[in-house]
Structure formats: structure tokens, C-alpha cells
Amino acid sequence: MKGIASIYGYGAYIPVYRIEAKEIARVHTKGGEKAPIKSKSLPGPDEDSLTMAYEAAKNALKRARIDPSLVEALYIGSESPPYAVKPSATVIAEALGLSRKLYGIDMEFACKAGTTAVISVASLISSGVIKYGMGIGTDTAQGRPGDELEYTAAAGAAAYLLGPLSRESVATIEHTYSYVSDTPDFWRREGEKFPMHTFRFTGEPAYFQHIEGAARGLMEETGLRPGDFNYVVFHQPNVKFPQRMAEILGFTPEQLKLGLLSGEIGNTYAAASLVGLANVLDHAKPGERILVVSFGSGAGSDALSIIVEDGIVERKPLAPSVSYYIKRAKYVDYAFYLKYRRFILGVM
Amino acid sequence: MAYVRSVPRAWRERQNKYRLIGGTCKDCGKTFYPYRGICPVCGSSNVEAKKLPETGTIETFSVVRTPPTEFTGQAPYVVALVRLDDGTLVPAQITDVEPEEVQVGMRVEAVFRRYREQGEKGIIEYGIKFRPVVNLESK
Amino acid sequence: MGKAYIVGIGATKIDEHWEKGIRDLMTEASLRAIQDAGISKKEIQGIFVGNMSSGYLQGQEHLGSLLATWLGLPGVAANKVEAACASGGAAVHAAYLAVKSGLYDCVLAVGVEKLTDAPTSDATSALIMAEDQEYVAFAGFSFVALNALVYREYMRRFGVRQEDIALFAVHDHKYAANNPLAQYNKPLSLEDVLKSPLVADPIRLLESAPLGDGSAALVICSEEKARRLNKDVFVELAGSALATDILSLHDRPDLTTLSATVKARSMAFKQAGIDVNDIDILEVHDAFTVLGVIHLEDLGFAKKGEGWKLLKEGQLEKDGKIPTNTMGGLKARGHPVGATGVYQIYDLVTQLRGDAGANQVPDPEIGLAQNVGGVGGTVAINVVRRVR
Numbered sequence A: 001m002k003g004i005a006s007i008y009g010y011g012a013y014i015p016v017y018r019i020e021a022k023e024i025a026r027v028h029t030k031g032g033e034k035a036p037i038k039s040k041s042l043p044g045p046d047e048d049s050l051t052m053a054y055e056a057a058k059n060a061l062k063r064a065r066i067d068p069s070l071v072e073a074l075y076i077g078s079e080s081p082p083y084a085v086k087p088s089a090t091v092i093a094e095a096l097g098l099s100r101k102l103y104g105i106d107m108e109f110a111c112k113a114g115t116t117a118v119i120s121v122a123s124l125i126s127s128g129v130i131k132y133g134m135g136i137g138t139d140t141a142q143g144r145p146g147d148e149l150e151y152t153a154a155a156g157a158a159a160y161l162l163g164p165l166s167r168e169s170v171a172t173i174e175h176t177y178s179y180v181s182d183t184p185d186f187w188r189r190e191g192e193k194f195p196m197h198t199f200r201f202t203g204e205p206a207y208f209q210h211i212e213g214a215a216r217g218l219m220e221e222t223g224l225r226p227g228d229f230n231y232v233v234f235h236q237p238n239v240k241f242p243q244r245m246a247e248i249l250g251f252t253p254e255q256l257k258l259g260l261l262s263g264e265i266g267n268t269y270a271a272a273s274l275v276g277l278a279n280v281l282d283h284a285k286p287g288e289r290i291l292v293v294s295f296g297s298g299a300g301s302d303a304l305s306i307i308v309e310d311g312i313v314e315r316k317p318l319a320p321s322v323s324y325y326i327k328r329a330k331y332v333d334y335a336f337y338l339k340y341r342r343f344i345l346g347v348m
Numbered sequence B: 001m002a003y004v005r006s007v008p009r010a011w012r013e014r015q016n017k018y019r020l021i022g023g024t025c026k027d028c029g030k031t032f033y034p035y036r037g038i039c040p041v042c043g044s045s046n047v048e049a050k051k052l053p054e055t056g057t058i059e060t061f062s063v064v065r066t067p068p069t070e071f072t073g074q075a076p077y078v079v080a081l082v083r084l085d086d087g088t089l090v091p092a093q094i095t096d097v098e099p100e101e102v103q104v105g106m107r108v109e110a111v112f113r114r115y116r117e118q119g120e121k122g123i124i125e126y127g128i129k130f131r132p133v134v135n136l137e138s139k
Numbered sequence C: 001m002g003k004a005y006i007v008g009i010g011a012t013k014i015d016e017h018w019e020k021g022i023r024d025l026m027t028e029a030s031l032r033a034i035q036d037a038g039i040s041k042k043e044i045q046g047i048f049v050g051n052m053s054s055g056y057l058q059g060q061e062h063l064g065s066l067l068a069t070w071l072g073l074p075g076v077a078a079n080k081v082e083a084a085c086a087s088g089g090a091a092v093h094a095a096y097l098a099v100k101s102g103l104y105d106c107v108l109a110v111g112v113e114k115l116t117d118a119p120t121s122d123a124t125s126a127l128i129m130a131e132d133q134e135y136v137a138f139a140g141f142s143f144v145a146l147n148a149l150v151y152r153e154y155m156r157r158f159g160v161r162q163e164d165i166a167l168f169a170v171h172d173h174k175y176a177a178n179n180p181l182a183q184y185n186k187p188l189s190l191e192d193v194l195k196s197p198l199v200a201d202p203i204r205l206l207e208s209a210p211l212g213d214g215s216a217a218l219v220i221c222s223e224e225k226a227r228r229l230n231k232d233v234f235v236e237l238a239g240s241a242l243a244t245d246i247l248s249l250h251d252r253p254d255l256t257t258l259s260a261t262v263k264a265r266s267m268a269f270k271q272a273g274i275d276v277n278d279i280d281i282l283e284v285h286d287a288f289t290v291l292g293v294i295h296l297e298d299l300g301f302a303k304k305g306e307g308w309k310l311l312k313e314g315q316l317e318k319d320g321k322i323p324t325n326t327m328g329g330l331k332a333r334g335h336p337v338g339a340t341g342v343y344q345i346y347d348l349v350t351q352l353r354g355d356a357g358a359n360q361v362p363d364p365e366i367g368l369a370q371n372v373g374g375v376g377g378t379v380a381i382n383v384v385r386r387v388r
Helices: A021-028 A049-064 A088-096 A113-126 A199-222 A240-249 A253-257 A269-281 A312-318 A322-327 A334-340 B007-011 B014-019 C022-037 C054-058 C063-070 C087-100 C120-130 C133-137 C143-158 C167-176 C190-195 C223-227 C259-272 C289-298 C307-312 C329-333 C337-352
Strands: A005-013 A017-020 A039-042 A071-077 A103-107 A132-140 A155-163 A171-183 A231-234 A289-293 A298-308 B021-025 B047-051 B055-064 B077-084 B089-094 B107-117 B124-132 C004-011 C046-050 C077-081 C106-113 C198-200 C214-222 C234-244 C281-283 C366-373 C378-387
Touching: A005 A049, A005 A113, A005 A269, A005 A322, A017 A021, A017 A334, A021 A334, A039 A155, A049 A071, A049 A088, A049 A132, A049 A155, A049 A312, A049 B107, A071 A088, A071 A113, A088 A103, A088 B014, A103 A113, A113 A132, A113 A155, A113 A171, A113 A269, A113 A298, A132 A269, A155 A269, A171 A199, A199 A240, A199 A289, A199 A298, A231 A240, A231 A253, A231 A269, A240 A253, A269 A289, A269 A322, B014 B021, B014 B124, B055 B089, B055 C143, B055 C198, B077 C143, B089 B107, C004 C022, C004 C087, C004 C223, C004 C337, C022 C063, C022 C106, C022 C214, C046 C063, C046 C087, C046 C337, C054 C120, C063 C077, C077 C087, C087 C106, C087 C214, C087 C234, C087 C337, C087 C366, C087 C378, C106 C337, C120 C133, C120 C143, C143 C198, C143 C289, C167 C190, C167 C289, C167 C307, C167 C329, C214 C223, C214 C337, C223 C234, C234 C259, C259 C289, C259 C366, C259 C378, C281 C337, C289 C307, C289 C366, C329 C337, C337 C366, C337 C378
Parallel strands: A071 A103, A071 A132, A231 A289, B089 B124, C046 C077, C046 C106, C281 C366
Antiparallel strands: A005 A155, A005 A171, A017 A039, A132 A155, A171 A298, A289 A298, B021 B047, B055 B077, B055 B107, B077 B089, B107 B124, C004 C214, C004 C234, C106 C214, C234 C378, C366 C378
């Protein structure tokens, strides 16, 4: 069987709270601005990127039906961990009862950290270092109040439990590619609470250049073309960028649809492409092929080509779907948003 | 407040708190939380650790509006005794819910959340809370 | 075994005593009790200080030795006694054991608490230490919230209305009006109580005992020594018992019964040679209105679920079937936590001596004070008997 590693379980988590873009606009631009998305998710006051990753991981374990103590790797990609130093991986591993012999780490590459975590774990498996491991993307993104990014910076997590190649798995990662360059489109200096971004520079030289680079790189190496894929998932800082990217690369709106969720939940940063992938898996059939291309500012893109396997049919219903998390929404106003995001209280 | 910022004190209870580990008394049948070596009801040491179920119903609850110092800023929040599906009663917060929505008999499920911090510079203490089970047409 | 007599009582007013620290309060109460006894302080051989939170809120432990020094009695046996909010009753129990055993002739039982030096949230943190720190305090329960669980379950199980339970606060305030030591002396209407803000649903602010500072003290002697003092009325500490229950509510089979009350009561009755019908006057630990009602049931004065009827029918009044909290109780006289158990006996002795003024119960002979630690984790019951 060709490929790097197979996916045995996947899981997503979106917090229950939402704020509408028009509510943010009501406070900052007196309702005039046309918003890039409809609404975004925000974490509750007792949530953080660690607690969200835990639930996504739990869902992945439920679908995989594997004893947690057999999972020997936990790589977490995030730019908003609760500690600057002390990995979320240790807490989650302890809480889930993963193996004590564990390759664990938290990693950062803006919104691409989740896919990089997954690729890294897949490599540990394919090189024989471990049998089962988990890669997670999770973020409670910070948007500076009044800034453009405040409309889209959201919260979510997605986890992938990987293992040796198998037709009985949910899906197989057949090939990966990564494209990186020093492009400072968005960054945050040590000690700063909010990131900086370079407005329109984040488009062409950053998002589009790198996603295209990784996608074309993967397609060249595999000989695959857009028509060989049933679905494509791009990193989704808003709705327009992924739609334009699909057009440029030759993908159809139909292929893009299932993996594009930012309109409802906003940009979940390191979780974004992985949550999009989870939504696709919730609907996909064995034999279908998926292209996932993430984008992390700084900048870089990971591309993954994934084939759905027979095991998806019975594993899919074993944990809540992405739709479930999207549908169970509670809308709050701007004042509660500030309270929950701890902008008006230091310590909870 | 020395106990509030004691790391070892919080650390040694983490398994019980993270994974909802209780105990069953093999003599009188009582299940209790957290695990301890002696049954609180009959006093027997014939006790076994048990991972408790993660769903239950709210037996009774209150809404804290005047919190202790460690929870200032969180009020109002809901505290409850949850009757897990195996009969064990556990104390916990109910989260992802407005106080007005909470009712005795509500079905709830366990979630992993932040409870409190040992100050701005200290460690974060995590534990199990419960949220209402939400049934949507398509799950 | 000999008998124990209460020969002197003393107490401070319960208030926010900005000018008095914990050492000042306990010294003042002790000196008043010693003076009331008509003895020299040098006759005190042992001191038992009931207190719950001096370490946490004041950074001060070793209250026994501290009080001995401040009384000018270095050398005397002394120690702190702690049983959460039953510390006072437990200190009295320690004094009872000391004298009944024959090893001590004359001792001092003191209760003291200082709750107002820190913001309310710190006092709230202190009070939840009566419960399991790691699993109950950890989850954010306040002491009020724990009692609120009992309240909600009581109303649900027995179909009782909050307005019938909240009457306890109205009752307490009526009598506190005539008690110069009480923290509050303004009357409360039921409407005032029910309109007051929620502290932890369903408990309202005016259903909860207030935070306050105070100290009360008793001089307890052997019968032999007591008889040598020139007194009109003698009060015997005829029974004293302590019992515990499973510490945490969530480990108990029944949220609406405090089994420690039931256990301590039967032991105290046996020691005093009495039964429930012999009690003429009662002090119950109504830190919250619902507890007052439940205590009446657990003490045997009403069936489970019907304690509120005694209150509603006026049976708790000074001329009722079982006069209760006739000097203001915890809600209005006050509840300086570790001192309360001693204040209860101070109030009973005042009544037994006929010194209760407008609150006087006609000719009471036997009184019972029930003092509760945590939500019934400990219950101390002391029985006093007038002896002519």
C-alpha cells in the first residue's frame, strides 16, 4: 500500500459561543462595514486552546476505537497556547491517559502549525518510530479590538489519530509537500498581546503565493491534477480568499464547498484547514480523494493528498460531527465577548 | 494564601480530577468520588479505583453570585451535584449554559475545562465540568 | 464522675469591630465571664479557645497560649479547638471533659472569630474550608452555595415554599431587637427577606447569617467549687456531645437530614437523663433559614419535612411550645463562626437565670444548644439545666 500513514480517528471541536460580525461592526464602525464573514466562534470563559484540543482528541479517540495508552505521540500546533513555556501536550496526554512513553511537543507556525503537526506524526509512523500518534491544530485566536482581524479571529480545534497504512482506516495520507519562504505578512513579537499584519500584503505575496506553491509542488510530484480530487480544503482567513485560490488553481466551487466553514465560524487559525477536512470526512465516501492546503503566516503552506478508505463508514458516526458543533450556537453581544476573551478582566 | 499557590498540592490530585477517577467499595457497593482507600460509608478498605461514567443528570444545583477570592471574576456560575449514570454523585460546575436554563433533572455530559489559576503568574488548574447534553436533529 | 457547672458568662457585642482585634475580643469576653463568675482569674486552670479561621485570615495560630498571655495567666493549660463553625460548641465540650474527669476544677471555654478584616471574598474562601478543599472548594462552591443545594432539595422533596422557610429570619430579628449584644436590632419583614438579593440561588442575603466579629466565654467549674460561690441560680452543663457525619454532601445518602445532629442529640439526652419533651428552650444553628427548619426536625421536635410548620404556627415564640433562638439566633444576634456555639449557651444561661428582659421565656429549666460545623460535618450539642 502506498502512502505515509493512515488516519484511524478524527475529531473537531468548536466552542458553543458565537458573535456576529455585524455586532462587532455595531461597536467599531457603526454598522457600515461589509464584513468578511457572517459570524465567528469564541471560547467560553473556562476554555482555552488546550481544553478545545482535549475534546477534539477525545472525539478522534472515539472514532479510532484505540486504547489511549497505545498512542505514543502528541504534537500540538497552536499560536495561542495557555502557557508560553509548558506544552499543552503534557496536560492532554495525562488527561486522556496516553502512553507514558510519548513523543510530545507544542509547535508554532501560525495557521499551518496543525497540518505540520499531523505531517510530523505521520512521519514518525512511516519511519517506524511509533505505531499510533496524534496531531492536533488548535487556537483561540486574538484579534485586537477594532482591528480588521477582530472580525475573523476565532476558536476551534481538530485532531487526527494516525497509524500504519491500512484499507480499514478512515483515510490515508498518500503524499505531502511543504513550501516555505521568509515573508513577514503577520507576526507577533514576544510579550505582545496582539499580532501585527500587513494589510493587502497578506494576499498575493503571502497567502496566494504559498498555497499555490505547495499545491503545484504536490501535484507535480504525484502527477495528480485538480480533476483527480473530489474535494479541496484551503486555509480560510475569510470566504473570498479560498474561493479565489480555488479559481486560480482550477478547482470548482463544488469541490470547495464542504471544506469552507469560515463564513459561520470564522478563522480558527491552526485548526482551520483541519476542521475543514473533518467536515469533508463527515460526508466523504471510500475511494474519494481530498487535497488539503494550509497556510501559516511567516510564511508557509503544507499540502496533503488524502484518500478516503473503507473504514470511514463505521467510524464516522462514533463522535459528534462538525455540523453538530456548528449548529449548537449561542450568540453573545460585544460586552460578553470582551468578558469571555478576558479583555476586561485579568485573571479568571 | 500559601495553599492557593501550592503546585504539588494541585498536581497530586490531577489524575482523579482530569479523568474522573472514583472508587467502589466491594463490601457495601457504594461508589464515590474522588478515589480514596477507605469507603466513606462503611469504613471498609476493600476498595477499588474506578473510572466513572461521563454522563448523568443534575441532582441539585445553585448559582454562586458571591464567590470565594479564587473565583472572583467568574460569577455568576453554576455549581451542582451531578448524579452520574452509575449512581455516583459528584460536585462540579455546570458550564456552557446560562444560570436561568439550569434545571434539576437536566442531562449533562463531562467536559475538560479550566477551573482556576494560581494567580496571573501561576499554574492553571484544570478539571471536569459538565455541560447540558444538546440533541440536534442531525448529530 | 462529678458534674460541671457554668458559673460565669461573658461576651462582646457582635459587630464589625474595626478597633478590636482577635486578641482584644477574646480577652474582653474572658474577663467579663470571670467577673460574672465572681472568681479571681488566677483560679482558672485551663483555657479552650474555639476558632475556625485565625490562621487563614489573621495569620495567627496558637490562640490558647496567646489568650493565656493576654489574660496575664502564663503557665495555664490552653489550646485552640477547631471544628469549623462548631468550634465554639467543641470548646465547651472540651471544658466539660476537663471538669467532669475531675482533672480540672475550673476552666474557661471561649469562642472567638474575626471575619471583617478582609474583603467578603476572603471570608468566603475561609468558610468553604469547612468542606473538602480539593474537590468541593476546587469546583468553586461557596459555603452559601452548599447550603443552597440543601435548600433546593428540601423544597423539592417536601413541597415546601420558600416564604414559609424565610420566616426564620423574621423570627430571629424580632428577638434580637431586645438583645443589646446582637449585631442587628432592627426588625425584618418577610417581604424584606424575599426581596433581598440572591447570594447563591435560592438563598437570599437576608436569609443568611451575617459576617461579624465577636467573642463569648464561659467559666465552667466542678459542682463542689460552684456551690462555694454565692449564686441564686446554678446552671449545670448537664450534657455535652459531639458527632460527625460524612464530610461532603455528595457522599451522603440524604441531603435533607444532618445525621450528626441525630447522633449527638441521643448521646446528650442520655448524659442529661432527659428526652426531647423535657427541653424548655432551644438554640439552633440557623446559619441559613432552611437549616433552622431542618434542625428542628433532626432534634426531634417535628417530623421530617414539617419543621417549617412549628415556625409558621408560632410555636417557636417565647411563649410557644418550644421557644427557639429567643435572643436573635445566628441571623440577627450574629454568627462569628467559632464563637457561635458559646454565644448560644450565653443566651440560654441568660434565659435560665431570668435575665432576658423582654425576651424572657417563662421559667425555663432545661435548654439545648445545637452548634453545627460545615454542613453538618460536626454537630456539638450542649444541654444546660437550671438547678436551685
